[in-house]
Amino acid sequence: MNKPFLVMGAGAWGTALALHVARTGAQVHLWARSDCTLPSGAMPRLPDFPLPGSVHVSSTLPDTTFQAVLVAIPTQSLSGIMPLLPSGTPAILCCKGIEQRTLAFPLDILARERPDVPGAVLSGPNFAREIAAGLPAAAVIAAPDLAQARALSDRLATPLFRLYASQDYTGVQLGGAAKNVIAVAAGICIGAGLGENARAALITRGLAEITRLACALGGQASTLAGLAGLGDLLLTCTGEQSRNYRMGLALGKGASTTDALASLHGVAEGVSTAEALVALAAQTGVDAPITQCIAAFLAGKLTLSHAQAMLLSRPLKEEYESPT
Numbered sequence: 001m002n003k004p005f006l007v008m009g010a011g012a013w014g015t016a017l018a019l020h021v022a023r024t025g026a027q028v029h030l031w032a033r034s035d036c037t038l039p040s041g042a043m044p045r046l047p048d049f050p051l052p053g054s055v056h057v058s059s060t061l062p063d064t065t066f067q068a069v070l071v072a073i074p075t076q077s078l079s080g081i082m083p084l085l086p087s088g089t090p091a092i093l094c095c096k097g098i099e100q101r102t103l104a105f106p107l108d109i110l111a112r113e114r115p116d117v118p119g120a121v122l123s124g125p126n127f128a129r130e131i132a133a134g135l136p137a138a139a140v141i142a143a144p145d146l147a148q149a150r151a152l153s154d155r156l157a158t159p160l161f162r163l164y165a166s167q168d169y170t171g172v173q174l175g176g177a178a179k180n181v182i183a184v185a186a187g188i189c190i191g192a193g194l195g196e197n198a199r200a201a202l203i204t205r206g207l208a209e210i211t212r213l214a215c216a217l218g219g220q221a222s223t224l225a226g227l228a229g230l231g232d233l234l235l236t237c238t239g240e241q242s243r244n245y246r247m248g249l250a251l252g253k254g255a256s257t258t259d260a261l262a263s264l265h266g267v268a269e270g271v272s273t274a275e276a277l278v279a280l281a282a283q284t285g286v287d288a289p290i291t292q293c294i295a296a297f298l299a300g301k302l303t304l305s306h307a308q309a310m311l312l313s314r315p316l317k318e319e320y321e322s323p324t
């Protein structure tokens with residue numbers, strides 16, 4: 001019999017991934033911080049989706065070996081679970097963010113703390129609820145070792161969840177992290193009544209900004225035109241299932257950052273990512289005006305009308321600049 005998979009983190013994304021992996025025919029161990037299954041057999045973040053018998057939930061790790069581990073813990077907490085990863089078993093990091101304290105991406109955290117664990121990342125336009133429901137979707141698995149990315153994609157793809165392999169783990173991680181910041185901006189834009197034209201401009205210029213930064217960090221522009229870049233940006237800037245977008249909507253309607261965060265069910269990675277991206281942009285000399293405005297706005301250092309004026313009064317220039 002094939003070895004089971006381990007999914008770490010039993011929030012919305014970990015639960016959806018456990019349901020998906022179970023559909024590949026595998027046994028799944030879903031590790032939760034505390035035992036928290038509802039009487040219906042579902043997890044609290046996705047109460048409409050009872051887990052099948054092939055998904056076992058517990059707050060302890062069984063003494064067994066796994067095919068691979070999928071990690072769905074918010075980025076700021078990722079280092080805390082690193083000691084629990086089984087040595088030598090591939091870990092697919094499924095979070096989208098940057099560690100604020102160190103500016104490390106998820107794979108950097110893994111390399112720093114568990115060099116004995118081969119790493120990959122999974123990212124793309126994927127709302128947990130739709131993956132849990134088995135609706136059609138696509139994503140990218142990227143790893144420094146392309147053969148590893150291909151093997152994991154082959155193993156985890158299903159006819160309804162198409163997985164592409166990539167070696168551009170920098171572009172994939174940057175796309176997944178940065179789209180959350182632009183989604184907050186898009187939400188603010190709609191919440192404040194600035195209109196659909198303005199949101200489309202934010203998405204497009206946000207993509208230009210993300211692409212510049214990815215290329216400065218060693219990623220490829222083509223990755224940012226793909227599922228982990230444009231794909232996820234479009235989804236998160238327009239879909240009301242997005243917590244980052246909803247957070248922006250609340251801010252645009254006048255809520256404080258604290259109140260907007262409190263009203264969400266779950267994490268909005270864009271808040272911690274905004275400041276980290278500003279620091280990375282400064283380190284690499286990349287112009288990132290939208291991200292800078294959002295970071296300053298979230299920190300209470302800029303009003304919406306000032307942010308709008310800053311973005312619109314920048315010197316006019318040619319639209320296309322080669323990102324490389």
Ligand SMILES: NC(=O)c1ccc[n+]([C@@H]2O[C@H](COP(=O)([O-])OP(=O)(O)OC[C@H]3O[C@@H](n4cnc5c(N)ncnc54)[C@H](O)[C@@H]3O)[C@@H](O)[C@H]2O)c1
Pocket residue numbers: 009010011012013014032033045072073074075077080081094095096097126127128129265266267269
């Ligand atoms: N929800 C989605 O649709 C979705 C889709 C793709 C990627 N993601 C990414 O997945 C990550 C997790 O998001 P989510 O939606 O599952 O968030 P969530 O808020 O629903 O759940 C987070 C889970 O992590 C657990 N957790 C937090 N700190 C922990 C720790 N130190 N040890 C153990 N468990 C801990 C919490 O108990 C919770 O169960 C984020 O980076 C997010 O960007 C989410």
Ligand SMILES: O=P(O)(O)OC[C@H](O)CO
Pocket residue numbers: 096124125126127128180183232235236241242243244245267268269
């Ligand atoms: O709810 P959000 O904003 O974290 O977005 C969820 C996923 O990242 C969408 O791909």
